[in-house]
Amino acid sequence: MMDKTVNQKAWFLVLPVFLIVAFSAVLPLMTVVNYSVQDTFGNNQFFWNGVGWFKELLDPSSDLGGRFYASLLRNLAFSAIILAIEVPLGILVALSMPRDGWRVAACLVILALPLLIPWNVVGTIWQIFGRPDIGLLGYTLNHMGIDYNYVSNEFDAWATVIVMDVWHWTSLVALLCYAGLKSIPDAYYQAAQIDGASRWAVFRAIQLPKLNRVLLIGVLLRFMDSFMIYTEPFVVTGGGPGNSTTFVSIELVKIALGQFDLGKAAALSLVYNIIVLIVCWIFYTVMTNAGVDHTKREGAV
Amino acid sequence: MHTIPGRRIILLLFLVFLLLPIYWLVNMSFKTNGEIVSTMTLWPHQPTLENYTRIFTDESWYSGYINSLKYVIINTILSISFALPAAYAFSRYRFLGDKHLFFWLLSNRMAPPAVFALPFFNLYSAIGLFDTPWAVALAHCLFNVPLAVWILEGFVSGVPREIDETAFLDGYSFPKFFVKILVPLIASGIGVAAFFCFMFSWVELLLARTLTSVNAKPISAVMTRTVSASGMDWGLLAAAGVLTIIPGALVIWFVRNYIARGFALGRV
Numbered sequence: 001m002m003d004k005t006v007n008q009k010a011w012f013l014v015l016p017v018f019l020i021v022a023f024s025a026v027l028p029l030m031t032v033v034n035y036s037v038q039d040t041f042g043n044n045q046f047f048w049n050g051v052g053w054f055k056e057l058l059d060p061s062s063d064l065g066g067r068f069y070a071s072l073l074r075n076l077a078f079s080a081i082i083l084a085i086e087v088p089l090g091i092l093v094a095l096s097m098p099r100d101g102w103r104v105a106a107c108l109v110i111l112a113l114p115l116l117i118p119w120n121v122v123g124t125i126w127q128i129f130g131r132p133d134i135g136l137l138g139y140t141l142n143h144m145g146i147d148y149n150y151v152s153n154e155f156d157a158w159a160t161v162i163v164m165d166v167w168h169w170t171s172l173v174a175l176l177c178y179a180g181l182k183s184i185p186d187a188y189y190q191a192a193q194i195d196g197a198s199r200w201a202v203f204r205a206i207q208l209p210k211l212n213r214v215l216l217i218g219v220l221l222r223f224m225d226s227f228m229i230y231t232e233p234f235v236v237t238g239g240g241p242g243n244s245t246t247f248v249s250i251e252l253v254k255i256a257l258g259q260f261d262l263g264k265a266a267a268l269s270l271v272y273n274i275i276v277l278i279v280c281w282i283f284y285t286v287m288t289n290a291g292v293d294h295t296k297r298e299g300a301v
Numbered sequence: 302m303h304t305i306p307g308r309r310i311i312l313l314l315f316l317v318f319l320l321l322p323i324y325w326l327v328n329m330s331f332k333t334n335g336e337i338v339s340t341m342t343l344w345p346h347q348p349t350l351e352n353y354t355r356i357f358t359d360e361s362w363y364s365g366y367i368n369s370l371k372y373v374i375i376n377t378i379l380s381i382s383f384a385l386p387a388a389y390a391f392s393r394y395r396f397l398g399d400k401h402l403f404f405w406l407l408s409n410r411m412a413p414p415a416v417f418a419l420p421f422f423n424l425y426s427a428i429g430l431f432d433t434p435w436a437v438a439l440a441h442c443l444f445n446v447p448l449a450v451w452i453l454e455g456f457v458s459g460v461p462r463e464i465d466e467t468a469f470l471d472g473y474s475f476p477k478f479f480v481k482i483l484v485p486l487i488a489s490g491i492g493v494a495a496f497f498c499f500m501f502s503w504v505e506l507l508l509a510r511t512l513t514s515v516n517a518k519p520i521s522a523v524m525t526r527t528v529s530a531s532g533m534d535w536g537l538l539a540a541a542g543v544l545t546i547i548p549g550a551l552v553i554w555f556v557r558n559y560i561a562r563g564f565a566l567g568r569v
Contacts, residue, residue: 116549
């Protein structure tokens with residue numbers, strides 16, 4: 001980190017990446033900006049609309065604004081709930097991992113399995129699993145006397161989407177924490193044992209500080225990905241019942257590809273992207289600051 | 302590593318929780334539709350391979366898998382070959398705007414795909430790539446190239462600078478050094494990065510579905526459309542789902558020792 005040399009020619013090495021990402025990111029974003037300030041009567045005839053769409057979007061009393069704020073709130077609530085479950089559960093699972101041998105490999109493979117299932121198949125799995133007529137979960141719950149139906153009941157729909165996300169992504173947090181725990185030298189534990197430290201003291205003083213960095217990555221990746229979740233809830237609930245599980249991405253796709261309301265969709269896209277960009281910037285700043293404290297260790301990676 | 306009391310039970314419960322829904326899918330894929338709808342059975346009483354035979358003999362089904370694999374492989378190759386030199390540059394040099402550029406790359410990994418669905422549709426239609434594997438492969442570069450740069454940068458930073466300097470003193474040209482020395486040294490990192498590119502391209506549906514219509518339709522899109530068209534062919538849907546899990550399960554096995562570090566983006 002410290003001994004990087006200044007060399008402007010490095011730009012030539014970065015140029016291909018810059019070009020390909022710019023092609024996929026900047027060109028489409030320019031189209032979005034273009035749409036966001038125009039209105040159309042169809043037939044590809046556009047006229048200037050200024051900040052009209054943005055005004056409507058940010059005004060909670062309009063139809064568009066109401067839908068935007070409602071889906072944003074839903075999405076934030078969803079992100080908060082899954083973080084509150086997945087982070088502690090992930091740490092717990094990481095701490096429970098076997099020490100070594102074939103068991104570790106087997107556990108790692110099973111943990112990683114949900115992460116590699118296409119998102120729509122994740123939706124399909126839970127759609128089937130939760131159905132009261134043919135799904136094990138829905139069938140069992142209903143036979144235990146719990147009236148469970150994720151298609152018609154809002155609470156059940158939310159519970160299903162949350163349990164599905166916990167199923168899908170807790171492994172990510174667990175794997176991150178496992179990687180963090182693995183990097184703690186044995187000498188630390190031996191020292192703690194000599195000091196007669198309790199199990200809890202070991203966690204607080206040795207393991208948790210070491211987990212800080214990976215947990216930061218985990219929390220932010222999970223926040224970002226849950227904030228732009230689309231496919232899984234779309235397959236399971238279709239955003240319903242009513243609009244109860246319509247998150248921001250689902251709303252956006254509805255407006256953009258469903259109603260083909262280009263101006264509204266573009267304005268929503270930009271505001272959505274700006275929120276993501278701000279959170280991302282906080283993430284990046286915290287990460288690089290944490291990196292400064294860890295320069296030595298990074299060199300040893 | 303120190304572990305906690307009751308760890309076996311916690312771990313076991315969690316693994317069962319992970320495997321149960323998958324087991325149910327596998328279970329259903331071997332049942333006839335009659336059995337699925339009429340009775341609740343914990344394992345197939347009249348096991349059948351009919352669902353799988355239908356997928357392997359019907360071109361509209363198995364071509365979906367081939368299409369998906371096509372764009373996933375193109376994307377993985379593109380992402381890695383573009384990201385390698387950049388990862389080296391970010392790891393070794395300081396240059397004008399490097400931090401901003403790195404942040405900008407990172408922000409694209411985080412950008413919601415839903416934002417890009419419509420403009421991508423317009424862009425790739427305009428340049429005539431719509432409904433080809435290339436459109437999806439290029440679109441997935443949006444989040445896979447930054448991710449690959451990020452992971453590889455972590456691994457390149459783990460290679461001591463002295464190795465570069467010694468190689469240049471020995472008269473290696475830059476490209477020769479890159480291919481002959483650096484790439485073999487970070488082979489495991491390239492494996493991990495390729496695994497992640499494969500994974501994120503394989504699991505993505507929204508962009509893949511938006512950018513294709515007939516010829517390059519990915520398996521995920523075939524699945525969603527067939528469900529709505531033919532009503533409730535649960536057995537067939539389950540079999541198709543099981544087949545999408547297999548490539549992922551295979552690649553995990555090869556990188557199992559590096560998975561954990563890879564998820565920490567090479568930074569543990």
